[in-house]
Amino acid sequence: xxxxxxxxxxxxxxxxxxxxxxxxxxxxxxxxxxxxxxxxxxxxxxxxxxxxxxxxxxxxxxxxxxxxxxxxxxxxxxxxxxxxxxxxxxxxxxxxxxxxxxxxxxxxxxxxxxxxxxxxxxxxxxxxxxxxxxxxxxxxxxxxxxxxxxxxxxxxxxxxxxxxxxxxxxxxxxxxxxxxxxxxxxxxxxxxxxxxxxxxxxxxxxxxxxxxxxxxxxxxxxxxxxxxxxxxxxxxxxxxxxxxxxxxxxxxxxxxxxxxxxxxxxxxxxxxxxxxxxxxxxxxxxxxxxxxxxxxxxxxxxxxxxxxxxxxxxxxxxxxxxxxxxxxxxxxxxxxxxxxxxxxxxxxxxxxxxxxxxxxxxxxxxxxxxxxxxxxxxxxxxxxxxxxxxxxxxxxxxxxxxxxxxxxxxxxxxxxxxxxxxxxxxxxxxxxxxxxxxxxxxxxxxxxxxxxxxxxxxxxxxxxxxxxxxxxxxxxxxxxxxxxxxxxxxxxxxxxxxx
Amino acid sequence: xxxxxxxxxxxxxxxxxxxxxxxxxxxxxxxxxxxxxxxxxxxxxxxxxxxxxxxxxxxxxxxxxxxxxxxxxxxxxxxxxxxxxxxxxxxxxxxxxxxxxxx
Numbered sequence: 001x002x003x004x005x006x007x008x009x010x011x012x013x014x015x016x017x018x019x020x021x022x023x024x025x026x027x028x029x030x031x032x033x034x035x036x037x038x039x040x041x042x043x044x045x046x047x048x049x050x051x052x053x054x055x056x057x058x059x060x061x062x063x064x065x066x067x068x069x070x071x072x073x074x075x076x077x078x079x080x081x082x083x084x085x086x087x088x089x090x091x092x093x094x095x096x097x098x099x100x101x102x103x104x105x106x107x108x109x110x111x112x113x114x115x116x117x118x119x120x121x122x123x124x125x126x127x128x129x130x131x132x133x134x135x136x137x138x139x140x141x142x143x144x145x146x147x148x149x150x151x152x153x154x155x156x157x158x159x160x161x162x163x164x165x166x167x168x169x170x171x172x173x174x175x176x177x178x179x180x181x182x183x184x185x186x187x188x189x190x191x192x193x194x195x196x197x198x199x200x201x202x203x204x205x206x207x208x209x210x211x212x213x214x215x216x217x218x219x220x221x222x223x224x225x226x227x228x229x230x231x232x233x234x235x236x237x238x239x240x241x242x243x244x245x246x247x248x249x250x251x252x253x254x255x256x257x258x259x260x261x262x263x264x265x266x267x268x269x270x271x272x273x274x275x276x277x278x279x280x281x282x283x284x285x286x287x288x289x290x291x292x293x294x295x296x297x298x299x300x301x302x303x304x305x306x307x308x309x310x311x312x313x314x315x316x317x318x319x320x321x322x323x324x325x326x327x328x329x330x331x332x333x334x335x336x337x338x339x340x341x342x343x344x345x346x347x348x349x350x351x352x353x354x355x356x357x358x359x360x361x362x363x364x365x366x367x368x369x370x371x372x373x374x375x376x377x378x379x380x381x382x383x384x385x386x387x388x389x390x391x392x393x394x395x396x397x398x399x400x401x402x403x404x405x406x407x408x409x410x411x412x413x414x415x416x417x418x419x420x421x422x423x424x425x426x427x428x429x430x431x432x433x434x435x436x437x438x439x440x441x442x443x444x445x446x447x448x449x450x451x452x453x454x455x456x457x458x459x460x461x462x463x464x465x466x467x468x469x470x471x472x473x474x475x476x477x478x479x480x481x482x483x484x485x486x487x488x489x490x491x492x493x494x495x496x497x498x499x
Numbered sequence: 500x501x502x503x504x505x506x507x508x509x510x511x512x513x514x515x516x517x518x519x520x521x522x523x524x525x526x527x528x529x530x531x532x533x534x535x536x537x538x539x540x541x542x543x544x545x546x547x548x549x550x551x552x553x554x555x556x557x558x559x560x561x562x563x564x565x566x567x568x569x570x571x572x573x574x575x576x577x578x579x580x581x582x583x584x585x586x587x588x589x590x591x592x593x594x595x596x597x598x599x600x601x602x
Contacts, residue, residue: 071561128565135572142579151586152599155518158580162525163512166532169569173536176561476600477521481513 003054004064006047007075011120011133013043014112021109033108037099040112041092044119048089052082061185063125074183076125083318084122084240084247090325091239098333101230107147114140114236121244126182127172127252134212134244135165141233141241150228156477157225160218163484164211168248171204187256199495202265205252207488213245215306216276217483219299220474223287226295234332238298239325246305246321254309268494269310274387276303279473281391284398286459286468290340293398294331296469297362298324300395304364308377316373323369327361330354343456344403352404363395366444375440393447397455505531518587518594522580529573536562536569 017036024032055062055077064075092115102108117137124130138161146154172182178197180186214222226237249269257265280299287293301324308317334355339346347355364370374388465472474480504527511524540559548560588594 128568132568132572135575139572139575139579142583146583146586149586149590151583151590155580155583155587158576158583159518159521159525162529162576162580165572166525166528169529170532170535173532173539173562176536177539470600477596478513478516481509485509485513 003051003062006050007062007064007077007123008066010044010047010051010123011116013040013047014116014119018109018112018116021105021112025105031105033105033112034099034102037102037108037112037115038096040115041096044115045089045092048085048092051077051085055079055082061125063183063185065125071181073129074125075123076184077123080250080314080318081122083322084243086322087243087325088118088122088240090322091235091329094326094329094333095232095235098232101232101336103147107144110140110143111233114144114233118236118240118244121247125184127175127184127187128182130248131165131168131172134168134248137241137244138165141237144233145225145229145237147233148229153225153228156221159477160211160221160480163481164208164245167204167211168208171201171208171252174201174204184251187252198260199262202253202257202262203488203491203495206249206265206269207484207491209245209249209253210272210487211245211484212242213249213302213306214242214276214299215272215302216279216299217473217487218480219276219280219302220469220480222299223292223296223469226298227289227291231333231336234295234335235329238295238328238332242298242302243305243321243324246302246309249306250309250314250318254314258312264494264497266310268491269306273303273306273310276300276306277391278303278387278394281394281398283469283473285394285401285455286462286465287398288343288459288466290338290345290402291335293402294328294335294362297395297398298328300391301328301362301370304370304374308373311377313377316376320370320373323361323373327358331358331362334358339407343401343459344405346405346407349406352406356404359399363392363399365392365396365448366441371444389443389447392444393451396448396451397458400451401455401459403456501531501535516595516597518584518596518599519581521596522577522584526573526577529569529576533566533569533573536566 017040021031021033021036024030056079058077058079060078062077066073066075099108102111114137117133117135117140120133121130121137124133138157142154142158142161145157174197176182178201211218222242226234226242229237253265254269277300280296280303284293284296284300287296301320305317305320305324308314308320334347334351337347337351338355345352345355361368361370364374377384459466508524508527508531512521512528515521515524540562542556542558545556545558546554548557548563550557584594587599591599593599
C-alpha cells in the first residue's frame with residue numbers, strides 16, 4: 001500500500017470506529033464499542049509498524065499535501081517521529097487486553113476520540129492542525145480523567161490545558177503575522193523573518209510546551225491528574241499525552257532554535273530540565289501514595305529527556321521516551337492488580353518482581369536501558385555526575401520506602417525471577433567493559449543499599465515533609481499560575497540577552 | 500488595549516479562588532487571542548473575501564477560517580469545564596480552589 005494513504009488513514013481509523021459503533025448502537029441497540037476499540041488498536045499497530053519499517057532509513061521530511069493551495073492541510077512524517085509513534089503504539093499494545101477497564105459505551109467512545117487525537121498529532125504536518133489534534137486528544141482526556149469521579153483532578157487538568165493552549169495559539173498567530181505559514185517545513189526557515197518576532201514566537205511556544213510537558217515549576221498537576229483515572233487511560237497519559245508537550249518543544253522550539261543558533265533558549269531549557277529532574281525527585285521521596293509516585297516519576301523522565309534534547313543528544317532523548325512508554329504503561333496497568341495499604345504493597349510473585357524491574361527502569365538503575373542512556377550522556381559531562389547520583393538516590397528512596405510483600409508464591413511464577421536475572425547477566429557478561437565501568441557499578445550498588453536500608457526510616461522521621469508538593473510548593477492552583485508568570489518573565493530576560 | 504485586558508485576565512487567573520471565575524478569565528484570554536488573530540487579517544476599506552470580478556481589495560480569509568475552529572474549541576472547553584465544575588460542586592460542596600486543595 002502507498003505510504004501516503006497509510007499516513008492519512010492513521011488518524012482516520014478511530015474516527016471511522018466511532019461512526020461505526022454509534023451507528024450500530026442507535027440502529028440496532030447493540031454495543032460493539034469494545035471490539036471496535038480492539039480492532040482499531042490492531043489496525044493502528046499494523047499501520048504504525050509499516051510506517052516504522054518504511055521510515056527507519058528515510059532522511060528528511062516526507063510531506064503529504066492534500067491540495068495544491070499553499071495553506072492546504074498537510075500531513076508529514078520523518079525519522080524523529082518514529083519514536084513518538086512508538087510511544088503511542090507501545091501503550092496501545094499493552095492495553096489490548098485491558099479494555100474491560102473502560103466500563104461503558106460512552107467512555108469507550110470518548111476513548112476512541114482520544115486515540116484519534118493522539119494519532120493525528122503524530123502525523124500532522126502543520127502547526128494549526130497540531131493545535132486541533134491536541135485539543136481533540138486533551139478534551140477526551142479531561143472526560144476520561146473524571147471517570148473515577150475525580151472531578152477536581154479533571155478541572156485542574158482542564159485549566160492548565162486551556163492556559164497552555166491559549167499561549168500556543170498566541171504563538172501561532174505571531175508566527176503567521178511574521179509572514180510564515182503553518183507547515184513544519186517553514187519552521188526550518190524562520191531565520192528569514194523578523195528576529196524580534198521570532199524570539200517572541202519561541203517564548204510563547206516554549207512556555208506553552210513547558211506547561212503541556214509539565215516542566216518544573218508547572219509540574220504540580222501531573223501526579224494529581226495522571227493518578228486519578230484507571231490504568232488504561234493513565235498508561236496513555238503518562239506514555240504519550242505528556243510527551244506530546246516534548247514533541248511540540250522539540251519540533252517548534254529546539255530544532256528551529258538549534259538551526260538559528262539561539263543558544264540562550266537551549267541553555268534556558270537545559271536549566272529548567274535540570275530543575276525538573278531534581279525537585280520532582282525530592283517531592284517523590286516524601287510522597288506516601290504509590291500511584292502518585294508512579295505518575296510523578298514521569299516528570300523526572302521529562303526533565304532528563306528535555307536535558308538530552310536541548311544538549312543536542314536528540315536520538316538518545318527520543319529513544320529514552322520510547323523506552324519510558326514500555327515500563328510506565330506496565331506500571332500503571334499492573335497497579336490495578338495490587339493491594340496497597342499505606343506503605344505496604346501486596347501482590348503475587350510475578351507482579352512484584354516485574355514491578356521492581358519496572359522501578360529499576362524508572363530510576364535508571366543498572367542494568368536497565370535508561371542507565372546506559374544516562375551513562376552515555378555522562379561521558380564528558382562532569383557537572384551531571386553529581387546530579388545523576390543525587391536524583392538516583394532520591395528516586396530509589398522514593399520507591400524503596402514501600403514494603404513490597406509477596407502474597408502467594410506459585411511454582412510456575414518462579415520463572416519471573418529469572419527474567420531480571422537473565423537481563424542482568426546479559427548486560428554484565430557481554431558488552432560490560434565497553435558500556436560501563438566497575439567504578440560506576442559499585443557506586444550505583446552503594447546507593448541502592450543506602451536507599452533500601454535508610455529510605456523508609458528517613459521518610460518516617462521526616463513525616464512533617466509528607467506531601468511536600470501539595471503542602472509547601474504547589475500550595476494551590478493559584479501558586480502554579482504565579483509560577484507560570486515568573487517563568488515567562490525569566491524567559492523574556494533570557495531572550496533579551498540575545499540583543 | 501488587548502494587552503491591558505489580557506493583564507487583568509491573567510491577574511484574575513492568579514488571584515481568584517473561584518473555579519467559575521478562573522474559567523471566565525481563561526475565556527477572556529482566549530477571546531483576546533482570537534481577536535488579535537482576526538486583526539492581523541484586517542485591511543482598511545477591504546471587503547469580505549468572496550472573490551468576483553469587481554472585488555479586488557479583500558481581507559485575509561486565513562485568520563477568519565482558522566479562528567472559527569478555535570472558537571468551536573473554546574465552546575467545547577467552556578461547556579465541559581462548566582459541567583465538570585457542577586460535578587465538583589456536587590461532590591465537594593465548594594468550588595473554591597483553596598478549599599478543594601485541602602480535601
